[in-house]
Amino acid sequence: MKIAVCIKQVPDTESVLRIDPSTLTVIEDDIQWVINPHDETAVEQALCLTEEAGGTVTVVSLGPVRVEKAIREALAMGADYAVRLHCETMPTDAASVARVLCRVLHGYDLVLTGDEAIDGANAQVPQRVGTRLGLACVTAVEELHIAGTECRARRVLEGREEIVRFSLPAVIGVNRRLKEPRYRTIRGLMQAKRKTIDVQLAEFDAGAIDTLNLKLPERKSGGRRFVFDAPVARVVARILRDEVKVI
């Protein structure tokens, strides 16, 4: 099975973010970069599939040179090939991202990626890629079984679950809950260093989402503090009912 996995490099969830007001972008100086957790799970799922049924895993990532760190990590996990679509600044419009990715996604049996990236949270790439390539596309996948070209997936939605059937070739969007990614071994890291990354110039349009303003959410000022003793519960309950009026 020939599998492509689209990964995005994102700031680690523990990162404290700052905004450059002149460019309306996030300052990248002290960011710790990681593979988007949902995409990392997609890599894991791809490796499990090829270990079971044979095949190759190609990771595809759009971005500047810094994203090669994420690509090397995916290679260290066991991916066979890698493509970096070079751009200096990341497009913020998922429509542009999908158009660029699709240029290198033809000819795969399966395209796997995370349902959304935890930075821009556009949650559109698998659907747009699937639609553009004219393939079956299934998202919110938390369990996947493939036998030959027949696929069965469990999707988890708000308050309901679905079991869906479809055939390869397909595009699948996964949630990190699908699988725990493996650790990188020293051997894997060494091998990853020797693998070549195919760098291609990504030509793309700027997209059609204009950012007018970027700001940190308004911080709440200090609230009221109670050290618990018996009457505190009643006091707080009364505040919630009579002052805040939420219960």
Add this chain to the structure above:
Amino acid sequence: MPTILAVAEPLGEHLPAVSFETFAAAATLAASTGGRAEALILDAQAPPRMVPGLAKTIVVDRVTLSEYSPDVYAAVIAHLVRTRKADVVLMAATATGKDLMARAAEILDVSLAQDCTGFFVEDRGITFVRPLYGGKIVADVRVKTRPIMATLQPRSILPGTERVLADIELVQVDGPAPHVTVEAAAPGLADRPAVTEARIVVSGGRGMQGPQHWSILEALVDALGPDATLACSLPVSDLGWRPGSEHVGQTGRTIAPDLYIACGISGAIQHVAGISGSKCIVAINKDPEAPIFKIADYAIVGDLFEVVPALTAAISELQEPDFH
């Protein structure tokens, strides 16, 4: 005069609350732009009553849409967006709403502002508010392609309770052959609302010390009524103590309930980002230095195993009829 199309969440016996929010958003937008709002219902069982302010309800004849398939539904939405000449298309940012709108936007070759928490009209344009990085940053964005497409997070607009009958138009649409078939669908643990849709969320962290202690949080949720639900932090879902669907934070769901009660949650930055839109935050933690207290409106320093049952009792007591 712009036409604003509000797409209802498909797949249900009844229209869910999030769909009435979408209709209300369309009606609000129509009122502020001098446009007309229309509701689009893909699989209604019966013509429902609507929020006021909708000019029309378009109902797709179920004969043509007997089985749900995301690609077919998205194609039908795209087709109706074209034929209705919609200028703005809105849908709730549920898993299904986001999935269908992303597909429909690609079919229509337009951009999509996903997961917005609000919008405002100024300078003859619509600006959407989107949380990024799990809520650590908030962006104001404009969509330059037409029609303007956006999904709105549950609870970003709350409709009134009045319901009226809107003029109904039944339409026939032939969808394409489906790529994906739904073999089985089962309601999950739907006895409580989804974390994104609940008015009150009671959330447990590692301080709960194990899944066997969740009964005290369940009791608190029960005391708070049917609009309340359970949530948890990342470590709790990763440890398998609670289902991942309850996980709130940057890698889970971003939520904005009226009341968030954090029990035994230290307040990692990625968690705080995901809940900071809550109107009121109550935090219970035995560590007086816990970072969650920095964003809490009401911080209770104490052992949650004492505080939670006491709070449950106090809330139940308040809800007893008061004869004084």
